[in-house]
Amino acid sequence: MAKVTFNEQKCKGCGLCVSVCPKKIISFADNLNAKGFKPAQVVNMDECIGCASCAIICPDCVIEVER
Amino acid sequence: MAKVFEKPHALSDVSMHYCPGCTHGIIHRLVAEVIDELGIEGRTIGVAPVGCSVFAYNYFECDMQEAAHGRAPAVATGIKRAVKDSIVFTYQGDGDLAAIGTAETVHAAARGENITIIFVNNAIYGMTGGQMAPTSLVGQVTQTTPYGRDTSTQGYPIRVCEMLSQVEGAAYLERVAVNNIPNIRKAKKAIKKAFQNQIDGKGFSLIEVLSICPTNWGMSPQESMKWLEENMMPVYPLGVYKDKEQGEA
Numbered sequence: 631m632a633k634v635t636f637n638e639q640k641c642k643g644c645g646l647c648v649s650v651c652p653k654k655i656i657s658f659a660d661n662l663n664a665k666g667f668k669p670a671q672v673v674n675m676d677e678c679i680g681c682a683s684c685a686i687i688c689p690d691c692v693i694e695v696e697r
Numbered sequence: 698m699a700k701v702f703e704k705p706h707a708l709s710d711v712s713m714h715y716c717p718g719c720t721h722g723i724i725h726r727l728v729a730e731v732i733d734e735l736g737i738e739g740r741t742i743g744v745a746p747v748g749c750s751v752f753a754y755n756y757f758e759c760d761m762q763e764a765a766h767g768r769a770p771a772v773a774t775g776i777k778r779a780v781k782d783s784i785v786f787t788y789q790g791d792g793d794l795a796a797i798g799t800a801e802t803v804h805a806a807a808r809g810e811n812i813t814i815i816f817v818n819n820a821i822y823g824m825t826g827g828q829m830a831p832t833s834l835v836g837q838v839t840q841t842t843p844y845g846r847d848t849s850t851q852g853y854p855i856r857v858c859e860m861l862s863q864v865e866g867a868a869y870l871e872r873v874a875v876n877n878i879p880n881i882r883k884a885k886k887a888i889k890k891a892f893q894n895q896i897d898g899k900g901f902s903l904i905e906v907l908s909i910c911p912t913n914w915g916m917s918p919q920e921s922m923k924w925l926e927e928n929m930m931p932v933y934p935l936g937v938y939k940d941k942e943q944g945e946a
Binding site for chain 2: 631633640642643644645646649650665667680682683685688689690691693694695696697
């Protein structure tokens, strides 16, 4: 049981989290945030293993991980 | 469920101005995590450079001082000598540390100043728009080397860790990278050791962090990480270049 929370407004849509997620569950939202980027999101949270790889590589401290 | 990852306290809540995918953000966070873990936020004074990370003083919660271009090690020397129980670090890019600030860097090392330097090497001038840096690779295309860096007119890249390893006063020199998760973990370990060295009074520590510049390299962040690994790492091998504790590395 793990959960990641994305601070949508801080995300710049660089996609580094998408590239390191071992479960490949991170994608970009369809909407734009206030900065004009499509923020990263996890749709299927049940598959998250809480490895925190996304948070470790995120340059903007967008992601919080709970496990 | 317990939180296993959140923003470190020493990093402010301000949204950073860096381009999407810029690894300055990762390195800022690693420094802040180390400050948190060592419990030194109250007595840490950072020195910000000129370059992309010029606004670093907005992103750390500890005291910060801005330095003139390249002069961060000189400013850090003054702060450390005046406020003896402070922990002083500089955060500098390759244009700041290895071009205009080479003299300050070499002489701070030669004097064995008890300071910590975080040196971010992305092989290009970022803030001014992608001109050739002293650290640009041979053949690298930049704004000022549109046909690639030509050694007959532009010379060769400066390897800061190798150069400083010859300086007697330097205590600890390590080159790390932030291109993948294991390397980010190693980078944090190196940064922590560099701060611990200062707390223990061991002298001059410099951590060179190989970083990316997707905007000025003209690649996506993912492609940049690959470019760093394939092109920068052979020229700038990772590892410990000097550790006075262990003898010459």
